[in-house]
């Protein structure tokens with residue numbers, strides 16, 4: 001095995017390459033920001049990105065194996081045949097995956113997925129450039145993962161087998177802080193409908209079955225449950241249909257609820273059944289019937305520590321950012337992401353970075369900031385750090401085995 005190239009030399013090559021594609025990435029980012037599309041309808045962004053990638057030498061662009069997922073893609077750069085250089089202790093060629101997201105919120109790109117899009121593209125193309133320059137036998141993939149804001153595109157892609165031949169996966173998410181150990185909760189979306197019977201609310205209320213009382217009972221039961229749950233658990237919801245008129249006993253009500261927990265096994269085995277029991281209390285109290293529905297659950301993000309340690313080290317070395325104590329970083333919950341599901345099938349990191357915005361994501365301030373030059377520049381600085389994680393995985397057998405050993409401790413997913 002030949003020695004790894006001097007890391008400073010690798011960083012210099014990576015940063016020079018990133019600078020060379022910065023203007024192209026800026027254009028893609030601005031266009032996506034100006035054409036916000038919600039989950040699974042990201043037609044403009046999908047075409048923009050795939051056409052750009054298809055123009056790059058040796059990059060193959062294919063659809064997802066899930067044919068229904070028309071705004072997903074899988075781009076591949078295959079340097080596995082080039083074994084002229086050292087194979088860096090690989091038994092089989094290492095495959096590294098990056099993720100790009102490009103769906104918007106109803107309010108636009110207030111989650112900065114235009115920046116996620118270019119961070120994935122930038123990391124993928126730069127890692128490919130390093131593989132070329134340093135002659136590394138490696139396979140790189142960029143996953144275009146639609147519908148992160150609730151639809152769970154990555155879950156469909158996992159189920160279809162898109163991630164089956166990937167050894168390690170990584171992505172970045174913009175924010176107002178740098179985190180190498182972010183906490184993203186497992187989340188289950190739930191909708192509930194109660195069916196009762198209409199009646200005149202003054203003349204003959206005894207003839208009715210009150211669906212509003214059912215949903216109110218359920219929400220009260222959830223409020224009681226909240227006192228006995230873990231500090232990291234979350235239950236929150238809205239009543240979307242509460243009845244038609246005050247003089248009619250409501251025959252139909254509907255609510256949407258989200259249940260979140262630090263770990264997906266606790267969510268599925270403990271918290272979710274207890275919330276269901278609360279919903280059933282509405283049935284017992286009123287005599288309504290009930291129908292519930294769920295969408296695929298988001299798993300919590302399980303950060304691969306050996307991988308994220310490389311990222312944190314690069315933040316310090318390259319841009320002087322010290323992310324600090326891992327426990328402190330984990331104390332702030334960031335919401336939920338379908339990258340959590342990827343963490344359960346392959347060693348992964350999903351790191352948050354500071355775009356220079358004072359406000360949190362999903363705000364008008366962040367929406368405006370996501371298209372600034374400052375946010376762009378800070379995104380590419382973090383891309384240079386993420387690429388060094390990929391380079392280290394390509395060239396460091398010890399890192400690969402430590403990352404795999406840590407992943408082996410992650411419980412296997414029980415959800416579909």
Ligand SMILES: [Zn+2]
Nearest residue numbers: 111113148173
């Ligand atoms: Zn997001």
